[in-house]
């Protein structure tokens with residue numbers, strides 16, 4: 229076996245082990261040296277420093293420190309029950325952290341914010357509301373929405389490939405269609421940080437691949453910071469600029485890898501030897517640290 233750090237020629241960068249993972253080297257939105265350090269902090273969409281969390285009687289996360297730069301798509305892999313959803317809920321302001329600091333654009337996270345969009349494993353659509361109204365939920369449905377929000381919701385339904393679904397109810401949508409509505413809703417207020425918690429986990433393999441392409445297209449239309457939880461190594465490699473592996477009990481960031489496959493990534497990318505070599509190398513490293 230070749231050195232996994234060399235997988236894909238220059239594609240894969242050195243894995244980093246053992247906890248704190250400062251953001252390093254390249255990527256579309258990596259932090260650049262700035263004269264004013266406080267300006268640098270406030271410009272970073274997401275920054276975690278020494279973050280820990282415990283449910284009553286169970287420490288789940290310890291000492292997580294990493295940043296996500298503007299325009300950087302970061303996937304989070306980890307064993308089941310390892311704390312990935314907990315991490316996203318902390319960043320979303322849905323849970324209070326037990327230790328450390330979480331800053332979104334330089335501000336401590338205390339509650340959910342309009343400039344942070346989130347999508348969950350289940351689409352969490354309101355069954356008695358139409359697809360359009362579900363997209364408009366953050367605006368108070370159609371009644372509360374401004375003309376601009378209504379127009380944006382309709383444009384987003386088109387963008388996710390549902391131009392004719394505005395009047396359909398969730399019971400009339402397939403799982404993939406429901407997740408598309410969830411993505412549209414996440415983008416309603418054009419958030420600067422996306423939090424995606426296994427959004428395609430409940431879909432069949434083909435729908436999952438299609439959704440990865442839809443998500444990439446939406447993200448490429450305006451690259452922004454994203455934290456994407458998945459159990460799928462190929463999905464992580466396909467979508468991400470960078471992959472964090474969260475493992476251990478309590479969980480820490482044990483690997484921090486960069487993926488520099490060119491974009492846009494296409495279905496053929498998955499047949500590319502570089503893609504496969506990268507996924508395989510990550511699998512080997514994952515099995516070592518997450519055993």
Ligand SMILES: Nc1ncnc2c1ncn2[C@@H]1O[C@H](COP(=O)(O)OP(=O)(O)OP(=O)(O)O)[C@@H](O)[C@H]1O
Pocket residue numbers: 283284286288306307308309310311312313314315
């Ligand atoms: N509300 C809760 N109260 C107590 N323990 C919880 C609660 N929610 C989650 N846990 C526990 O915390 C740990 C981490 O859960 P979490 O859902 O964050 O993991 P995960 O990595 O997202 O798992 P999966 O990949 O299976 O979705 C698990 O052991 C889980 O049982």
